[in-house]
Amino acid sequence: MNNYFATVARGLEAIAAQELEQLGAKNISPDFTGVHFQGDKALLYRVNLWARTIFRVLVPLAEVKSYNAQQLYRSVQKLDWTEYLQPDMSIAVNCTGKNNNLNHTHFTALQIKNAIVDRQRDQYGERSDVDIKNPDLLINAHIHKNHCILSLDSSGSSLHRRGYRPAMGIAPLKETLAAALIAMSEWNPDLPFLDPLCGSGTLPIESALIALNIAPGLYRQQFGFQTWLDFDESLWQEIRQEAEAGKLFELSEPIRGSDRDLDIIEQAEDNAINCGLAAQVEFYQQELAEIEAPADKGVIICNPPYGQRIGNTEELGALYKLLGDIFKQRFTGWTAYVLTGNKELSKKIGLRTSRRLPVYNGSLPCTLLKYELY
Numbered sequence: 001m002n003n004y005f006a007t008v009a010r011g012l013e014a015i016a017a018q019e020l021e022q023l024g025a026k027n028i029s030p031d032f033t034g035v036h037f038q039g040d041k042a043l044l045y046r047v048n049l050w051a052r053t054i055f056r057v058l059v060p061l062a063e064v065k066s067y068n069a070q071q072l073y074r075s076v077q078k079l080d081w082t083e084y085l086q087p088d089m090s091i092a093v094n095c096t097g098k099n100n101n102l103n104h105t106h107f108t109a110l111q112i113k114n115a116i117v118d119r120q121r122d123q124y125g126e127r128s129d130v131d132i133k134n135p136d137l138l139i140n141a142h143i144h145k146n147h148c149i150l151s152l153d154s155s156g157s158s159l160h161r162r163g164y165r166p167a168m169g170i171a172p173l174k175e176t177l178a179a180a181l182i183a184m185s186e187w188n189p190d191l192p193f194l195d196p197l198c199g200s201g202t203l204p205i206e207s208a209l210i211a212l213n214i215a216p217g218l219y220r221q222q223f224g225f226q227t228w229l230d231f232d233e234s235l236w237q238e239i240r241q242e243a244e245a246g247k248l249f250e251l252s253e254p255i256r257g258s259d260r261d262l263d264i265i266e267q268a269e270d271n272a273i274n275c276g277l278a279a280q281v282e283f284y285q286q287e288l289a290e291i292e293a294p295a296d297k298g299v300i301i302c303n304p305p306y307g308q309r310i311g312n313t314e315e316l317g318a319l320y321k322l323l324g325d326i327f328k329q330r331f332t333g334w335t336a337y338v339l340t341g342n343k344e345l346s347k348k349i350g351l352r353t354s355r356r357l358p359v360y361n362g363s364l365p366c367t368l369l370k371y372e373l374y
């Protein structure tokens with residue numbers, strides 16, 4: 001069994017741990033902005049393909065001393081990378097974290113890259129090229145106090161980049177956060193789903209992927225592990241084909257998104273087309289004030305603007321009040337979830353919350369508010 005570390009957004013550790021358990025991970029242990037787990041190579045591929053709430057899956061290789069740049073360089077140079085890296089492979093190093101002497105992540109990454117390629121030059125007389133965009137081997141370095149954890153990044157680019165969303169409305173949710181909000185809600189595919197402020201459609205699309213048992217990674221062109229020396233193409237194809245074969249084609253209940261902005265609704269439709277879900281997810285232009293419940297029960301999840309990035313607090317007060325009025329008057333029997341980063345605005349909804357779940361949207365502390373509408 002190998003050790004793995006899944007990186008996640010702050011606050012989503014428990015949800016990601018649940019997801020890893022469902023995917024068959026062993027010895028799962030949530031940490032700050034990540035989850036440690038164990039498994040074999042098939043699990044590594046499966047998590048990359050199926051994870052909905054995880055950013056990256058790292059394979060930790062070594063922990064070295066890194067009091068300052070010289071010590072980091074010397075410690076990394078002592079490591080033998082030949083099992084993972086040959087001079088004809090390109091590399092890139094991503095760094096997170098800092099200490100007093102290593103407080104610029106680019107500089108730290110450069111020390112690590114130099115140590116690795118200098119050792120290669122001594123060993124082989126040649127060295128790997130650096131390719132920031134598409135490296136054959138992406139190394140992740142995390143500085144914590146006077147130590148540096150070096151890992152291989154099996155995902156390559158972050159898994160929230162599903163590949164279906166070139167088009168983005170204003171302030172779109174990350175796909176991983178949308179999937180986590182859905183997992184935190186009590187929605188399941190046997191209930192209608194509605195986002196009346198859907199923007200580029202992230203929440204309805206992520207719900208549809210769940211309802212249709214579609215692995216989000218099926219839309220991606222490339223994962224980091226595919227250019228590794230130990231890449232097992234036939235195992236990967238088997239896992240992909242299993243996922244293709246398990247796809248469903250019909251929703252049992254409707255999944256809808258609406259927004260007042262026609263351009264943004266067109267983006268949402270494009271995103272649904274990119275997923276092959278244009279016939280399943282319904283998007284339409286509609287003012288919130290005009291909305292009616294499409295069924296006598298269901299789940300609403302939405303993230304109204306909250307003044308930090310778009311809109312202005314006074315104007316938004318009216319929108320939050322309207323949201324509360326509409327929930328109360330037209331959505332009896334439904335459960336509604338509102339993600340907001342603005343406490344004052346959330347009070348304008350004027351309904352009693354039955355749960356308040358803390359989550360981060362990027363670096364912004366937010367709350368997912370739950371309303372049971374009797």
Ligand SMILES: C[S@@+](CC[C@H](N)C(=O)[O-])C[C@H]1O[C@@H](n2cnc3c(N)ncnc32)[C@H](O)[C@@H]1O
Binds near residue numbers: 169196261286
């Ligand atoms: C923060 S964005 C939602 C982002 C979305 N979750 C995504 O991932 O792209 C809020 C959306 O609410 C829409 N909106 C604001 N006021 C509205 C209203 N009165 N009726 C309908 N939509 C409205 C905006 O057009 C905007 O797209």
